[in-house]
Amino acid sequence: MLLDGHEWQAYFSDFKRSAFRLEVHQTYTMPAEASTVRDFLAGAPRPADFNASWHRTIRDHAAAGRTMTRAKVVRRPLTPYSRYLFEWCIPGNVAAGEDYQVVDVTERPDHDLPEQDFWLFDESVVVHLNYRPDGTQINRELLQDPDLATYLGWRDLALESGVPFSAYRT
Template sequence: MLLDGDEWQAYFRDFKRSAFRLEVHQTYTMPTEDATVRDFLAGAPKPDGFNVPWHRTIRDHAAAGRTMTRAKVVRRPLTPYSRYLFEWCIPGNVAAGEHYQVVDVTDQPNPGLPEQDFWLFDEATVVHLNYRPDGTQINRELIQDPDIGKYLAWRDLALESAVPFSAH
């Protein structure tokens, strides 16, 4: 089942305990980010109020005792997009309360993580984020009857293999 619009946004509003994201791609090509990525790459300063709505979402969940965690697989040298994430996006997310972890596979093999981005909500609901090789999102797919044990194991493996973003 493909998710879009409010149906997709509801997962971020309505989760009860936890939201975990595994990010495996080195570049994401999101139309909503085109201008800010271009500005970042041109050396512009980060705009005031950058990502404020997302930071509010993170803070609201944290205040209610719900956790938001990501594990980002990276390879050095960082892609321009990953540099944008590390300099403009992630620091604000972390300051708002997101637990952002980095799995650096530059000098070590992948520890067994899939080549599939996904969100895991409340350790029960899995949504695959499907991308083209250039990082353009194809769709968001709610996985029917997922093998939750497999996703929990991938989450745990990612977090065991990671260091907190703040350590970079």
């Protein structure tokens, strides 16, 4: 089942305990980010209110005792998009309360993590985020009867292999 619009957004307001994201691509080409990525690459300063609504979402969940965790797989040298994430996006997410882990696989080509981005909500709902090779999102797919042990294992492996964003040095 493909998710879009309000139906997709509801997963971020309705989860009860936890939301985990595995990010494996090195570049994402998201139309909503095009102007801010362009500004970052041009050397512009980050706007003071950058990602404010997302940060409010993270803070609200943290205040209610719900966790938001992300594991970002990286390879050095970082792509321009990954540098944008590291300099403009992730610091605000972490300050708002998101647990952001970096999994550097530069020297570990056999890392046993999938090449598939996904969200895992409440350890029971899996949504694949499908992308073209250039990082353009194709769709978001709610999996019916996923093998939860596999996704929980990938989550645990990513978290065990990662380091907190604040400790990662590029």
